[in-house]
Amino acid sequence: MTTDSNTDNNTHISPLPLEGDGGRLDSYPFYVEPFHVDFMGRMFLGILGNHLLNAAGNHSQRRGWGITALNENHQTWVLSRLSIELEDMPRQHEHGSIETWVESVIKLFTNRNFAILREDGTPYGYARSIWAMIDLETRKPCDLLTLYDGDIVRYVVQEEEKQCPIAGHGRFKFREPQLVRTIGTYYSDVDINGHINSIKYIEHILDLFPMERFRNQRLQRFEIAYKTESYLGDQLSFYVQEVDENETDVEVRKNVTEDGNGEVVCQAKVRFR
Amino acid sequence: MTTDSNTDNNTHISPLPLEGDGGRLDSYPFYVEPFHVDFMGRMFLGILGNHLLNAAGNHSQRRGWGITALNENHQTWVLSRLSIELEDMPRQHEHGSIETWVESVIKLFTNRNFAILREDGTPYGYARSIWAMIDLETRKPCDLLTLYDGDIVRYVVQEEEKQCPIAGHGRFKFREPQLVRTIGTYYSDVDINGHINSIKYIEHILDLFPMERFRNQRLQRFEIAYKTESYLGDQLSFYVQEVDENETDVEVRKNVTEDGNGEVVCQAKVRFR
DSSP states (O other): OOOOGGGGSTTOOOOOOSSSTTSSOEEEEEEOOGGGBOTTSBBOHHHHHHHHHHHHHHHHHHTTOSHHHHHHTTEEEEEEEEEEEESSOOBTTOEEEEEEEEEEEETTEEEEEEEEEETTSOEEEEEEEEEEEEETTTOOBOOTTTGGGGGGGGGBOOTTTSOOOSOOOOOOOOSSOEEEEEEOOOGGGBOTTSBBOHHHHHHHHHTTSOHHHHHHSOEEEEEEEEOSOOBTTOOEEEEEEEEETTEEEEEEEESOOTTSOOEEEEEEEEEEO | OOOOGGGGSTTOOOOOOSSSTTSSOEEEEEEOOGGGBOTTSBBOHHHHHHHHHHHHHHHHHHTTOSHHHHHHTTEEEEEEEEEEEESSOOBTTOEEEEEEEEEEEETTEEEEEEEEEETTSOEEEEEEEEEEEEETTTOOBOOTTTGGGGGGGGGBOOTTTSOOOSOOOOOOOOSSOEEEEEEOOOGGGBOTTSBBOHHHHHHHHHTTSOHHHHHHSOEEEEEEEEOSOOBTTOOEEEEEEEEETTEEEEEEEESOOTTSOOEEEEEEEEEEO
16 A cells, blocks of 8 residues: 555556566466366366466556455455456466466556467467456455555556557457257356356356367457356356357356346357368 | 386385485475366365376486376376365465375286375375376286386385375265256367366266255265266266265266167265255
């Protein structure tokens, strides 16, 4: 926490260095374990997603914005969007790292970016995410620019300083998506908050695709928009809409009634190449 | 690899030290990540299982018995049994380590033990496992005592030197187990060999239990016997038999026909306390 009075100016960029202790950018190392790869030897996207969330968590934690600190204030971070785009997927036994930084803070949201790097520093790909901070009691979003006197703005790394060269989050337009699978939710789907874990949706969505897609192509881009939480015991129904031969939109709805109504839990776009 | 001629004596114990580089015992560190805990904040057993297999893999690899070396000889390790017993389960943000060693080598099998330790060295619990080495072409087990001139025997840590104070693997007696769930297998269930990943069975088996079991009790012991492989697209049917109010046996069969016949993939015993 800081009492730096400059931070009430939203466009203020602090003089903090980009890297190093107390800088604005963090690096999170990863190693591709044997059980973390698919039948092609490529890291599962869910595992990569988990690493991204860990990198984000560590970055916040070190700057006093971690979940532990927030929970004391009855607040928490909620992931709203995640878009990952990859030139290549890390393979078994490779070492890499994830750089993460906050690109911007807009009252109720932060845009956090990621670079997914090989050991030699070249990129496997990049990711973008949007997070809200909510009050645990009201479930309403908090104004990030007034909290802690706007301390978070000191950590912003603007686009001119550090690029994230992938497209922003897209929009979903579902017309008549087809129901392809309905599954129950169980013990191993649920996180410490009692919600279905945000990574599990990624796994369930990719499980809709046949083996051939992963054998003959590779995942190029995956976008997900989290709309509402689901809980243990909820039934999740997966609706699919082909955009073209390489791109598929997926909508996940919970507890769909006989007449087809059910709340939208998340929406995803999956692109193979 | 060694050409030490003493190793043709099965009971020969090498003069290697217990710990340290080139010793017989390894330590594998772990950290309990946020997405690796259940709704009670306890590490998922599947995650712990994954750490045990990594610890085993590293231990073999460092001694020239790892999968990479074996694959060049068209051989691989196959996990046959795994029994885990816990006084306590690691919790979110805790650091721990897994000690592993080979307790004995019996021609076609090795008995490998594990101690699951807190940061202060006190045990969360222990595990036992049985592994066979098979020829990748014939799928037949190899004689471990003649391979590499019996080099593996040098690494044995007999029970007098290092105890694993939990019961050995039990026997399963299925009488009339009840079918409780049948599931498909998908992309995220499959490992690099195209098999359903041995950890995924653990997750699917624990998913059979209601939330209340995990809320009001904790997992005390989990045993699994792997019988045959299953593959992407196989249907897995879960048969359950209550032993007493705290203990349940589970049998997993694949592609069960209408008259109830299907090959047994694995059997498990789950004990809560």
